[in-house]
Amino acid sequence: METILSNKRYRNIFYSFSLLLLIVLVAIRYIGVPAWDPSISRNGPKAFAQLIEGLTTSLIVTILIGSFLFFATPAVMKVAKIEPVEPKMINDLLKTATATSIAWTLRGAMGRYTRAETLPALIKRARVSGARRSLRLMVLDPDIARVCHGYANYRNGVASSSKVQTPHTGATVRNQILATVLTATKASLTESMIDIQIYLVPMWSVFRIDLSDEYAILTSEDPREPGLRIDRGSHFYGTYSKELDFIALQSRSLPLPDSSSGLLLSNASDVKVVLQSLGIAHADLSQEQCEEIFQLIDSKSHQYV
Incomplete structure (x- = not known):
């Protein structure tokens, strides 16, 4: 994670991709799932919605923790490379x-x-x-x-x-x-x-x-x-x-x-x-x-x- 975030280009790509993925997941959860055909499975949409919510939460937590560790690490603790x-x-x-x-x-x-x-x-x-x-x-x-x-x-x-x-x-x-x-x-x-x-x-x-x-x-x-x-x-x-x-x-x-x-x-x-x-x-x-x-x-x- 540090390798990605320490490079400006890679950092921009990472955050852009993460934001795009979040938008897709939220759109599936609140637009795609409600439009799901209920005749396929009664519990299918509900289980899928829970899965999407779990993935979204995990992705947000991962981004926040990774960003915190990178920006909160003092410069003196970063090994010369x-x-x-x-x-x-x-x-x-x-x-x-x-x-x-x-x-x-x-x-x-x-x-x-x-x-x-x-x-x-x-x-x-x-x-x-x-x-x-x-x-x-x-x-x-x-x-x-x-x-x-x-x-x-x-x-x-x-x-x-x-x-x-x-x-x-x-x-x-x-x-x-x-x-x-x-x-x-x-x-x-x-x-x-x-x-x-x-x-x-x-x-x-x-x-x-x-x-x-x-x-x-x-x-x-x-x-x-x-x-x-x-x-x-x-x-x-x-x-x-x-x-x-x-x-x-x-x-x-x-x-x-x-x-x-x-x-x-x-x-x-x-x-x-x-x-x-x-x-x-x-x-x-x-x-x-x-x-x-x-x-x-x-x-x-x-x-x-």
Whole structure:
């Protein structure tokens, strides 16, 4: 019962089905039974009515007891767990975590979801609550061509690639990464309530880790594949937290400018200027590529749309 009620989707299905079943049972008892043909059996309708009443009572009692035990159980008594997450539930789980987390760490590839959803949500919550948020962002190093090309080849080979009209290339992967880095840099320049750290990782992985205050979400880059939820307090939550610390130590940390630097990111012409301040290669970027990267900054497209 706890497994069903702890999952929002399963809980809605359970209560909806239970309500529908109750309506059916009550309708049979008070509409169907009275219309029963009395010539079939004198005691038949009465016995059937009693059976329906008994089933209805048992169902109501079961729902009430199960709901009471679930909602009355203190959070501290619920054992930290590791459980699979259906693909369609990953987006909701990530959004739920951003609403309460103070600190967030991403170890990903291009960071599209973080750019489109997580970072704006953290900024919004920081403004509303008045409490600072922090984001530690780990994405692929756009200056290492073999890493970008290798990841592009991997993404073109996953099952969901059949839905993508334009295949990934080393250049498109690089542009996505640069857009994520620039988005985070812009936030560090304009948002005083969020602390951002950016690390450029020299290797790609088939897994992505989102570490929130309450749980970690381990996913693959294929949105059709299930994920894994790892609650805080479990052994593996601490293990993945240490893993992210070690990855950060082996990655290139970017020196983010502050608001006093006078840097702006208001149009495509500012792209190269900001990249130069971050120490990221930019000389080979054409004006067309700068325009594309600048447009990606405000893009809300990601794998879970």
